[in-house]
Amino acid sequence: SIPESLRETWRKHSAQGFVDKDGFEREFVQHIETTLARSLYNCDELAAYSGTALAFRDKLIIEWNKTQQRQTFVDQKRVYYLSLEFLMGRALDNAMLNIDKKEAARDGLGELGFRIEDIINQEHDAALGNGGLGRLAACLLDSMATLNYPAWGYGLRYRYGIFKQEIIDGYQVEVPDYWLDFNPWEFPRHDVTVDIQFYGQSIRHQDENGKVKYDWVGGEIVQAVAYDVPIPGYGTKTTNNLRLWSSKASSGEFDFQKFNAGEYESAVSDQQRAEAISAVLYPNDNLDRGKELRLKQQYFWCAASLWDIVRRFKKTKRAWSEFPEQVAIQLNDTHPTLAIVELQRILVDQEGLEWDEAWRIVVGTFGYTNHTVLPEALEKWSVPLMQNLLPRHIQIIYDINLFFLQYVEKKFPRDRDLLSQVSVIEESQPKMVRMAYLAIIGSHKVNGVAELHSDLIQTTIFKNFVKIYGPDKFTNVTNGITPRRWLHQANPRLSDLIASKLGGYDFLKDLTLLSGIERYVDDADFCKEWSEIKTANKVRLARHIKETTGYTVPPTALFDIQVKRIHEYKRQQLNIFGVIHRYLKIKSMTPEERKKLVPRVLIFGGKAAPGYWMAKTIIHLINSVGKVVNNDSDIGDLLKVIFIEDYNVSKAEIIIPASDISEHISTAGTEASGTSNMKFVLNGGLIIGTLDGANIEITREITESNVFLFGNLAEDVEELRQSHRYAGFTLDDNLAKVFDAIQSNTFGDAGSFEHLIASIADHGDYYLVSDDFDSYIKTQEIVDRDFKKRDEWIAKSITSVARMGFFSTDRVIDEYAESIWNVEPLVVE
Template structure:
């Protein structure tokens, strides 16, 4: 056990923890041993754990003030936190004490942890990355605050009924949230609508102001974020919309009290629900209001904190680093300019210099349809002053571009923040690039595509702004917490240094040659598979064979992520078993999980196809244990922690050039799964680290995709050439998996054939099947498979968010660790 460097003021032993828990059950929850429920016991333990964070939290914030430290402000519309209890106990070094406490109460710690509702305030990778970043920032003792929205309803709860996805609200706050602290003293007023007017200040200078605007109150809720094994506890501040106290007097004076109240209630809808993301941008007014709401409150909060110790703005970029997690918070650039110019009365050039030095922008998407573009009419109506400021930013920016490139109107048009046309639009990515000193991609390939294909004009203009920060994951949650058995085995051989320095995993490499260690490794994997098999039986009533190859694809449902290609392989296996039952088939369990955005019909149809294939395969007595197909409902952080450690094969099969990075690929490999994937996103860097013999790569690379598209891609060519593929598509189209409605899945076949196969599944099918066959062949040699599994884990040191954050801190934010004495 690593030395616990914490200097506790509250007892960190099991007896003290139990006493705190019992006190909370009695004095906070008003229960006793006879009336308290399992949920009460969870709440008591969570509150007792929280108590041990509070003193460190207060000390951390005070130290930052005392040392006048530069802080990072991480702005993200999503934070996919998952559950907090286990992570907090781990980071505090209290896991064993909590296990003992729970046992003395007649429970297992896992039973109590299961009572916590996932904080699902994100759709997937972007929100989970933000959560991992918070963990790394605190573990590395970097002064930071995360800012986002406290959605009343998180990402929807997914049920599967008759094979179809059904969405129900995720009322995660139904029983409150013991981890948060409301901060009514830090409310901010946020404005919408209204108009602007000119006025003369006392010096006779012409200025602008925003008037006749509606007011919404932003109330802060704080959640402590502990570092691992230190005294740092950083803050996540989420904003909730509340109605202002004033009624609309037009309603009130007219005697319509109910309408007046209803109007105020409507204003609180801004933070009601997280928008489900399907990677196609929709310019909805509520979404714009959400983005500005949390940005405005955040910028006000940053100013309040800065002005406590500074009377001028000369040092603002030296004390404040704001990172935009994608374009969702990009309106912050116009908001900072509005405050500096309109309210603080700086001249434009000084304000602009501060703004550019303060902001960094992370891009997360290659898909053009996902880039935010707001209608000028909508933005001007909701945020009239910001539209004026954006036009001024664009005018001054384009003047500079024309000066450098006077004969290149195509470049001017490409770089303009305003997209001309019948419906003019604001390109938020362009605003983010123009208003920041740094633009980073999140994988090496992604960053190169940004330079060459997505923003080539900006790269030509400002090559120095572009940099890569390959994503990572926090090994604390995604190995130590979710896979304690494997973590213990690793630590028994190489110590615990890997928990804060993932590069230490390289020390595992020699053990890959040790047959005894390979056997121990295999036993841990088997145990995790048995645990997942029990979970599948309880959830889906499907018995799966833990000895089979667990082939897993879990991620958001989207056509470019190609769950459909995986389904084609499943049908390939099924047909082969039926055609030749005596062949030497590798038993395989194929597991899917993921949510489709509610309005994304094709993704939901793919879910229905997968569940229909599962029904056919799992009920066919000729197949038996040779093949099982499972779709696990309601994929979330908490069940990802059960699924990922059990994987043998990790499906990362997006069309090359479409996935920015991926982080699931890293979590799987860290837990010893072998990747089957394309040369896309961070798969390329995983290949470089683990070596070509320990990964299964197939299909076109991004250059090959572009070349095939440019010369004319004909999906029918592949359909007619490959008899297995021909048969499968006909089965799908002709109702083999939908006898009750023969044409149900015809749109999927049509998308692949008649409608051009946008994501080139058919072009990659041959290569994918051959690659799957190679994986099956290796699986037959368990010793060789286990060796590759060990090497995957051993060589994942690069893919920690600790490394990512260290690069951000050095290259973009210029922030330094601040040690917290306690």
């Protein structure tokens, strides 16, 4: 660093960033003219977006620098959140609001000839995630910065995020999402690079003292390069860091020999192989596919992150035993479980610690969050695959398992069944490494993401581990959402109305303050404004629907929305079958009866994993039903069915505030938490749902009279499934009629939908669509009835919002900090 005597000069010129409208305009024009080499003659909206983003980036990076200096200086315990997914969405609007400069930018852009909304809309979403798990990581980052926790995220810098979805002739088509053409929010750190090794062999030898050592030799090297993304907190100077790793051929790796010998293709293909590691996000949600490249991604990212964390710790010259007091690493699902093995390897093989001492450090450092009980989502890696790719790590895994099983054997002598049930190695053909078991053994705390889910993991998939370790190792941290993005940014008018009654925006930092609006539920003016805001949000969505699908939908209709990944367990099929039932019913009604009906717009959105045939069939069915219903003049505006293509974070910000009711209708016991349920309620929409995931706690908070619940309970699901299997199974009558309609080609060629119907009618109805159908359509009738009582509906909406304080990720982060991480906030002056 620069000598003290010269620092005055530095300080004099230290970057400040703009503070007001004029300052914004100056920075904007400066960036347009120099950084972007454009002028007022050729500044289009995209360039204006770039100029605006760069002006804000400057501000963020100044605060980022201060935060990092302060955190390094104070050197208190830090949190590292390892997640293979960060579904960030857009950054500009968020930055404007979090550092409280949106009005300066709005006015400045106005004077320079632009509308701020158009500029914000130029930004490409950062879509480095699939769904709830990735978006949760993004909300947690926002809260960690807002609450001033010294916290970093670590992930991968995918060149291609989740694919863009196009709907062509009713079918999903996947298009690559190349998003890095212009990304002002990242800083390449070409000085922060590390070589990551793959393949090769682990060689056992003895050192000069006769101690057994292992050397990992040979194989190939890939370089990890750090890219930093600043994460601003709301209403604080704290700006944390999200470090994303990008892969490239190691400098020594580009084979100049081959190149000089004219073997260009093979020289280049080595390079491409290296770059492939961080090229693309795997598009599966709640599904494990066991592909080698995925394992490479996982190790590449864990090894680079651990190198970085260990390096930072070593600079402080503390004893290794202090590591868990300085470092908390949270594993977002099992994807980063190799970090456990990697830390043990570093400590034992590189730093020379004894196994037991190293292992105490490892377990004290890690916490593991489980996000699902679905068996198809639980990660397992084949032993031969791992043996080949990570020869030293597989040895360490075997040793971890050996010591663990010895511990179990001591506690429960001669229980052979127990040993094979909890072994990290599944004795299958080939043998498999059970990553969740490894994550439990290597962590001091394991948590689920909603009460029911945390109970279920302790009584089903992980029950043996509760028996072995006792219940204290397991805990619950119910998910949340950041109210900054999901209320203030997505629904500014509602946020402003609430602020006008609460005397300011403090509720955005303490969401429990929302309870203060409950006393306005009888205030006619307030209710009227509340209702008008909902209508305005519906008009905005209707416009989006018109522009993107061509369909006109009436904003006075009941907007019924289901947006999330398409999955059989989430049961979009139940929803669309319910829509068909409604359609058939309307067709059989007299004109008098029709007059009494509440018109409905059914809105669907969500991606199917490219290899998930059944999910794609469901999308096709929704679109086929839409095509028939929307063009049936006999139905008119009474029913519309819309599929919004390419559902993502920025579309969610338009869709969620516009709902009257949204659907969270998973088979009980399958949705770990759900988080969009929280977003919808926070935006004044009511929900229809099963007693599953966080629906249960939402119901507890806002009370049962404000939720439309239906369906079987989690505790009865297994028995129902069994009964389908053995006692034969009769379809629900109304569902049978729906199937008849589909099978008589009402919605196009019935053949396309045969396997979907068969999965229910002939193959055991695993997700209990038939069992829940009657309860579902009856509850939808109650929704129709209640929606007509406009005043009561608005009262329910206000009351629900007032009682949502619990579901902020600020509360979530405080719980993690207190019960898992043991970290304290650090305020940056």
